[in-house]
Amino acid sequence: MPFPTLHPVKGVTMATGRAGFYKHDREDLLVMSFPEGASCAGVFTRNAVGSAPVDWCKRHLEATKGEGVRALVVNAGCANAFTGKPGADAVRRVASAVGKRFDCRQRDVMVASTGVIGVLLDDTKITQRLPEVEPRLTEDGWAGAARAIMTTDTFPKGAYAEAQVDGVTVRIAGICKGSGMLAPDMATMLAFVVTDAAISPTALQNLCTLYTRNTFNAVTVDGDTSTNDTLLLFATGQSGAPKISRAGDRRLADFREKLEGVLLDLAHQLVRDGEGATKFVKITVTGAETPASARKIARSIADSPLVKTAFAGEDANWGRILMAIGKADEPIDRDSIGVKFGPHWAAQDGLISPTYDEAKMSAYMKNQELEVTVDVGVGRATSSVWTCDLTKRYVEINGDYRS
Amino acid sequence: MPFPTLHPVKGVTMATGRAGFYKHDREDLLVMSFPEGASCAGVFTRNAVGSAPVDWCKRHLEATKGEGVRALVVNAGCANAFTGKPGADAVRRVASAVGKRFDCRQRDVMVASTGVIGVLLDDTKITQRLPEVEPRLTEDGWAGAARAIMTTDTFPKGAYAEAQVDGVTVRIAGICKGSGMLAPDMATMLAFVVTDAAISPTALQNLCTLYTRNTFNAVTVDGDTSTNDTLLLFATGQSGAPKISRAGDRRLADFREKLEGVLLDLAHQLVRDGEGATKFVKITVTGAETPASARKIARSIADSPLVKTAFAGEDANWGRILMAIGKADEPIDRDSIGVKFGPHWAAQDGLISPTYDEAKMSAYMKNQELEVTVDVGVGRATSSVWTCDLTKRYVEINGDYRS
Structure with missing residues (x-):
């Protein structure tokens, strides 16, 4: 499938690089940056053997209540799952290094990993790439970003929509990966969706939870659930639309519909890329x-x-x-x-x-x-x-x- | 796998025939006969789309409290599942015809079917064979019986053991079919186990329920559950061993162990014959x-x-x-x-x-x-x-x- 056109979302920049989790020549690292004042919400795997990065995101989203998120770091090729305290330490070191570079606290950095289970994340592979990745941050790198997070996927996955909030146009862009609801021990469905609408973290979390049910939670390839499944939703508030703090606010009607559409589109792409699928x-x-x-x-x-x-x-x-x-x-x-x-x-x-x-x-x-x-x-x-x-x-x- | 040696069980006779549910030449009908005073217990599928024969057995085991069962009729090639009232009527006509032949009430006849779902059972195929099947009833037809109930199975399945009850030898013999926990819409796991021990229906039901858990309910091929799954356990009481009315009776210690062994042996044969299985x-x-x-x-x-x-x-x-x-x-x-x-x-x-x-x-x-x-x-x-x-x-x- 051809990658769809995803336009820039105000306030969001991204860059990719080769951390080297794969032996062959491919990018396997994605860094995204968000402006001050952005909101973040997430839905994570219910698998009791959750990975170190899932633990990290859950804990820090709770601590910050989804306020002030500044960066997202994703790697493919190593899930950092079932790696105990050493795995948790590796995540902390990644977040700390990114925090220093982006001038924010480590808890404002979200982290996601996908790849082989049971292998400890070598965090230096990520941190030593940061100096070269940071200057390349751009508004317009969606296709590369979607490709950098792939594992057994056969095509990069993205979706885009625009919505009206109180007469102002806002953008919604998302990428995801996964080939099979769980791509084997190359564990994981990962999805990252950003908007420049201004939405409070609580409202964002409510939307995220509500719409996951009939989108990502309504697709199945093999009924298996990964250790690393992660959906993160970011709102930068840079569109100029008024800030909205209730998910049910009438001014969000069009936005809600478009957001659900983007999530459903991404979810369907996972099924279409289901391992060995022909129907x-x-x-x-x-x-x-x-x-x-x-x-x-x-x-x-x-x-x-x-x-x-x-x-x-x-x-x-x-x-x-x-x-x-x-x-x-x-x-x-x-x-x-x-x-x-x-x-x-x-x-x-x-x-x-x-x-x-x-x-x-x-x-x-x-x-x-x-x-x-x-x-x-x-x-x-x-x-x-x-x-x-x-x-x-x-x-x-x-x-x-x-x- | 070679069919094991199953010895006669006192009071149990059986005969097979060709009812014609299959176009090719194979036996697909099994009739078993039990003496007066036999006990019966059963465990059935929990699938909410249970078949007409499962409905029949459950209802009548409840009505008779498992006392006085006289016959069992089994056919392969038609599951008589999802056939509504016409399906229930067909089962009743089979039981009624068998009851007349064996001089018992229709509710003392247990019925089981396996085969294609959604096709109404043509009961005349069974009833018109009864006159030729009945004179052939024999104590020693286990291999043929196991073969007559097969669908996609690649080998007939049987198990046998002897136990001591209060110093008297009793016999336990069982046959089953199933290739896959559910063999597709050739629905079903069927198992029939008989003993000449004398055990009250309540005690028999307790043993049946207890040992199903770690035998038939502890094997799985594809996690799918059939509409027709049936395990029936019959005790003729003809061995000469004293009648026992509590499952926990100490005199049943050896019998309990051997019974569980027979059930587990049969259950393992189902897995070994799992569709396409190599491990x-x-x-x-x-x-x-x-x-x-x-x-x-x-x-x-x-x-x-x-x-x-x-x-x-x-x-x-x-x-x-x-x-x-x-x-x-x-x-x-x-x-x-x-x-x-x-x-x-x-x-x-x-x-x-x-x-x-x-x-x-x-x-x-x-x-x-x-x-x-x-x-x-x-x-x-x-x-x-x-x-x-x-x-x-x-x-x-x-x-x-x-x-």
Whole structure:
């Protein structure tokens, strides 16, 4: 996929470099700089084996309440996960060195890592590059930034939108990486989104948490969750738009919509780059008791190896969809279930559909983008999840990865 | 694998036949007969889209309290799942016809089905075979019985043991089918175990529930759960051993051990026949807060596609094991975690092991049987789960299944 056009976001500069976590010649270091007064919010992995950089960001976002963030440092090639106190010390030394360069406190520096688990971060690889990286900071380095954070990704990922806040144009730009919800022990989904809107840290955190649910948390490649997953959202306030301190403020209506769009766009790119994926599949559950229940059922379908291999085989295997609905352990009415592939009913009212047509189904399943809609017949709540198929190539990539 | 020797169990006779659910020439019908006074207990799928035969068995075991069961009818080739009221009516007609032949009430007939989901059972295929099947009932038809219930299985599965109850020898024989925890929409794990010990239905149900936990519920191929999973346990009381009415009775000590052995043996055969499997893997979690917590962590490891593809690639990828521990959402101490492949430590005390040796690891991973032991450092509870690897062949089998 071609990298989309991302315009500069006022107050944000960035530079990349080669820290040398990879033996071959590629950039693997990204530094971003933010002006005074910027807000920051984040969502992190719920994996109990969280990495040292995740620990760092969580702790310091709490301490600063998201105020005054000045820099972000990201490296690919080493996740610095499962590295104990030495790993935490390495993160601190990186933040301290960046703080000195950028004239800020170390706690105003956010850090993210992705790569092999269990290897201690050699922080000097990063810190010795800072003198050459800093002078190169530019407003316009999105494509390079997106490339520098890639691991097993096959293309760099970015999204951009503009929104009106009280009549003033603000910009939203984001990049992310991840190939598979978790790219193996090259752990991690990382996403960084910046805006020049002026939004208080609390409001920013609320938006971040709210929109993660139906974007990054609504995509799945293999159901595995990384030790390093990180989404950071930064607002520089340099657009000239008025400062807004409540997420629900009516003046943010357009911004909210555009922000969700950018997050969803990035999340979809992760699925499209899912390891070995050949299909992009939207699973929608309707008729559930609650949105959380609809999500859990959709997720059970999207994560089932039997459902995913059927997609790979272009097989409208609705029996496996039923199995996955049933194993979700959520309220459903078995005798009202309906299952639709695109516009074609497979099952209706708890039985095979009277209009079921194998030829139409087979033709539909050859599409590269598929939609499966399931009604579970107990309520009015609905939710969608995006996933990909499970192919021999996935097994190949992940069976051969370290060897 | 060669079918083991299963001796007759007093009071149990069986016969097989060709009902014709398959187009090719194979037996797909099993009938078993039990004497008056036999006890029955069962454990069934928790899938909310349970099949008509599962509904039937659950309802009637409850009504009869497990007393007076006289017959079991099993068919392969049609799961009779997601077939609504017509499916329930078909089961009732089968039970009624068998009841007339065996001179018992229809509720004393247990029914199990396995095969394609969403296809209504043609009960006449079964009932019209009864006249020719009944005269062939024999004490000694285990191998044929195990074969008649197979679907995608590559070998028939059976296990046998003898135990002493109060100085009297009793026999335990069991057969099962399943290739994959769920063999696709050829849904199902089915297991039938009989003994000539004399055990009250309540005691039998307690034993059945207790030992399922660490046997059939401790194996996983793909984490998917069928609509038809059924384990039925029958006790004829014809051995001459005294009747026992409490599961905890000391006279059952040897029987309990042998029964668990038979169930575990059968469960292991399911994993060994896992679709596309090339490795048989035991995952043991120690140092957990509770056995349930240990089980959940072991299961999270055993079901992770990234862990399973690593086994397929003979890769001692302990980073993925850590990821799977962390995502289980159970109490662990990250900085005390230990991970061992066979006798070789990969991680100790929350860090890569000082004795880690890639060459030894690689050599170990070439074994066909693997053991992974994980200590999570918060308690003393332990649990084991058995699984297999995730191979390209699994994707092939399940991607090409219906087409």
